[in-house]
Amino acid sequence: MSKNTKSSKGFDALLAMREELPDLSPKWDESPEGAPATPPAAAEFVGPGHLPTPYEATTDDGPLSEVEREHLALCEAALENLRVAYWAAGKALQVVRDGRLYREDYATFDDYTEDRWEMGRRHADRLIEAWPLAEKLATAGIKANESQVRELLPLASEHGQDAALLVGQTVAESVAVVEGVRMTAAILKGAVAVIPPGPFDAEQAIAQIRAYLQGEQQPAPARTADRWEKTTAAVLAIQEPARMRRFVDEARQRPQEAQAFISQMRHLADLLEKAIESGT
Numbered sequence: 001m002s003k004n005t006k007s008s009k010g011f012d013a014l015l016a017m018r019e020e021l022p023d024l025s026p027k028w029d030e031s032p033e034g035a036p037a038t039p040p041a042a043a044e045f046v047g048p049g050h051l052p053t054p055y056e057a058t059t060d061d062g063p064l065s066e067v068e069r070e071h072l073a074l075c076e077a078a079l080e081n082l083r084v085a086y087w088a089a090g091k092a093l094q095v096v097r098d099g100r101l102y103r104e105d106y107a108t109f110d111d112y113t114e115d116r117w118e119m120g121r122r123h124a125d126r127l128i129e130a131w132p133l134a135e136k137l138a139t140a141g142i143k144a145n146e147s148q149v150r151e152l153l154p155l156a157s158e159h160g161q162d163a164a165l166l167v168g169q170t171v172a173e174s175v176a177v178v179e180g181v182r183m184t185a186a187i188l189k190g191a192v193a194v195i196p197p198g199p200f201d202a203e204q205a206i207a208q209i210r211a212y213l214q215g216e217q218q219p220a221p222a223r224t225a226d227r228w229e230k231t232t233a234a235v236l237a238i239q240e241p242a243r244m245r246r247f248v249d250e251a252r253q254r255p256q257e258a259q260a261f262i263s264q265m266r267h268l269a270d271l272l273e274k275a276i277e278s279g280t
Contacts, residue, residue: 046074046078046080046088047078048078048087048088048091048131048135050078051071051074051075051078051088051092051095052071052074052095053095054094054095054098054099055095055098055099056098056099057098057099057100057103059100060100060103061103062103063104064103068099068101071095071101072102074092075092075095075096075101076096076116078091078092079092079093086127086130086131086134086145086146087130087131087134087135087138087149088131089127090127090129090131090134091128091131091135093113093124093127093128094128096109096112097124097246107253108250108253109121109124109246129153130146130149130153132161133149133153133156133161133164134146134149136164137152137165137168140165140169142165142169142172144183145185147185148168148183148184148185148188150185151185151188151189152164152167152192155167155192157233158200159200160200163200166202166205166206167188167191167192167205167209168183168188170191170205170210171187171188171191171213174209174210174213175187187213190212191209191212191213194209194212194218195208195209196208
């Protein structure tokens, strides 16, 4: 529960409206980590370039500093503008989460997102995951919505954002010369699926994608190895320092649930070990 009840901001309504509005994103720039950011004018769109680089909190409690209050105001203004720049909201959420800028009014980041923005933690994490690649695509002049960026995220996770950017650029450039055809999430999904397994080869990937777009090649079925890699990557992602600290903090707040989770993980580990030893 939050320390104070906040009025919700109709997050779902913003999501429904965002595709109908023009792209008003500012030019991209980076602010130094932890450095004060200059607030934009009241009527100016708050984009990623106005936001500070995500940083770790210097304290877990206590009042916010003037710089932190400024960062929180900027991040919340960006969240209000989610309808025109979802990746700005993702970056803002990461700043608020990692800097614990919610701590004056909320006990946890989950409380903050649910009460302040009517947003579940899973949705918040999805936005945070998507913003770096979305920003990279936008910087390259590729306007991609959230569903399109999401189709590129598995490739970015496996081979890096530059590989995902190359795929996005190849698809965007290829469909641009065909009248009546535009880049869609489905096309990007197919383009990612035709890239062969193993180390990423840029020239080979471009050739495969162009062949797919010309109808000369069909996407390959999902590989079992892909599912294994995605599953293990999702489990091991918790070892990232910032995530681990948040996970431990939440475990302390929910000791019974944490003990049940530990028991489930031990049981799963035992099952895996037995399956490997028996070969079945």
